Amino acid sequence: MISSFTRMATFNLSDLSEGNSGVLDDLDLSPQVAEHLMNLGFIPGVEVMVARSGPGGGPRIYRVDGTEVALRGDLACRIVVRSILPPAEA
Numbered sequence: 001m002i003s004s005f006t007r008m009a010t011f012n013l014s015d016l017s018e019g020n021s022g023v024l025d026d027l028d029l030s031p032q033v034a035e036h037l038m039n040l041g042f043i044p045g046v047e048v049m050v051a052r053s054g055p056g057g058g059p060r061i062y063r064v065d066g067t068e069v070a071l072r073g074d075l076a077c078r079i080v081v082r083s084i085l086p087p088a089e090a
Contacts, residue, residue, distance in 0.1 A: 008083050013048060013062070014076035021049040022081030024064075029078050037079075041065040048081060 010025055024046050027034040041064040042048070051061040051068055059070040071079075 010080050010082045012077045013071075013079040013081050014060075014073050016048075016050045016081070018050045018052060018060075021047050021084055023084055024048050024079065025082045026080040027078070028080060029075070033075070037075075040069050041067050042069075042079065047084065048079075 011022070013022065013024075016022055024042055024044050026044065027037060027042065029037070046065055049063045051063045053060045054070070059072045060076060061068050061070050062076075063069075
């Protein structure tokens with residue numbers, strides 16, 4: 001039997017709506033900033049949820065591993081997440 005593998009869609013963390021989650025896939029940041037975020041719990045494979053937004057839409061509060069972290073949009077748009085659910089089969 002031949003199986004076809006479907007690559008899960010990836011998108012930026014900043015693209016998630018409030019209340020939605022994604023699995024962290026990659027940090028497209030400088031090594032120093034990436035290391036700092038990893039120390040805060042932003043490790044590939046962990047679930048990240050958009051908890052709420054600050055006044056005027058930013059910064060946004062993200063919940064990761066039981067901790068809430070505020071990130072500006074310029075950082076969140078460089079963090080790649082993937083869908084939690086596998087794509088539906090046709």
